[in-house]
Amino acid sequence: MDAIVFGATGFIGRSLTAELLSRGQRVAAAVRNDTITPWLISQGVDTGRLELVAADITRPLSGLPEVRDVYNAAGRYGFGLGVREARAANVTGALNVLEWAAALPGLRRLVHISGYRVSAPGGTPDYAGLGAYEASKREGDLAVRARARELEVPLTIANPGVVIGSGQYIGLAPLVEDLWNGRLPALPGGRDTFVPIVTVDYFARFLAEVPTSPAGEHYWVLDDTTPLLPELIRAIADHTGVRAPRRTVPAGLLRRLPRKLTGADPETLSFLSADRYPTATARAFAASAGLEMPPAIDALRTWADDLVAARFGAASPWPSSYGFRTVAGSRTWVTGERHRPDYVLLHGLPMNADLWAPLAARLPGPVLAPDLPGLGRSATAAQPMNAWLADLLSPARTRPVLVAHSLACGPALRFAADHPDRVSGLVLVSPAFLQAPVRRLARSGLAAPMMRRMSATRLARTLGIPEGAEAESAAADLRRPGVARRVAAAVRTDLAQRPHSRALLHRVSVPVQIVVGSADPLVEAVDHPVTEIAGAGHYPQLTHPSQVARRVGGFAAPVGG
Incomplete structure (x- = not known):
């Protein structure tokens, strides 16, 4: 084999494995359970050169294939670990990998992945002051360097910054989650706090090149241009359309306050520092290898989109493009194809664009599905709805x-x-202005507080939404500041506009098709074709997506421009 990756199922390890395989290398993935193969396949990586091998680094290693390059991306990353648990992986495990690598007859390089706050000369790590995670990583770093010198193992240590990318829900992610959900009244640290980032894709490419570099180097792999933490959070807030905190709380003060009050894990506070790091050798090596980091702000925005799409690890996003875009002056969550959509899907209340996932998967052409202004993940509208829709469709x-x-x-x-002239047809699914009103949701004094407190299960039962990912997604949005209140206001607006909508339906010039469930029929007569789906309620696109797709997909051929 060309290389072995310990910790191949981890966030860094799996991306490194994918990078090595994409370069045509034969890779052994040292794992306890095979969760990496499905992930590699989902990323379009050819697994023909992959070999899975069972390994537990907390015990002496044996029976593994001979390789040229050894990567140790294994370890325990988490706060609140016990000392024994942390040392077993981060100290004993790191040394076990080194001892095994030292016996390989054709070893070219052992690459040990450490951390940007870890590699420090001399001293005994302070477990009481630092916590088990950081102290064990520091102890492991010192032990690996000392033992590698004794055994004359060709070693390179890579010290990454905070690694971000799709699927990363630790590190900075909890801070972004609090920002997104309106639970970040003040920012921990000072105005000069520096938390440097590196994208997982760049770091994987860097690691793949390391065995060709001189042994004995310690590379700090991070982006020196990462904004200071207050600016970093403000950039993400601006991108996602939420309010950034204006105040900061010094880390020293946070250490003295009760954790119940601050919500801050004491072990995270040592990362709130203004320190800078010696990146010159890593930058020089990257330049020689033709590697270039993506701009930090762009990387942070893309990662923020991934976090919101995945509900910070609680959901699986659509297999489609998604992210925040500016539409008519407001930050809007947009999923799908903006330039050549065959179908534009507008969700009802109290849902978001995820409502359409089952239907979109069954339609014959590309879709564009936004979260409506002020609802779901979108910020409030800066212009009227008609102008917002016109700008949404302008591309x-x-x-x-x-x-x-x-x-x-x-x-x-x-x-x-x-x-x-902008649309080729109109499909109205369960049109509220032709059905019995849900009056109790129109009373904002009751509806907004009630919806904010609802679990996904209760929301589904109250409104007749099928339980599942779509209800979970809607419930998550309703807990965000202002969303439930705006849902209640939208219900009241709809009640006031129903007579106008009914009159307009008789005058519209584009072809119209209406789809309803038999359990949620129309209460007004119409002049347009109506399809009633037996057994369906107010959400036929969730309960009967195939039948709705046949009506929508066969209704009218979209016109190309």
């Missing part, structure tokens, strides 16, 4: 079918009536 070079659900049917109808 489109097609005339798509406009598909709307429930309370979105009124705005969709008004847009189609005003801009018949």
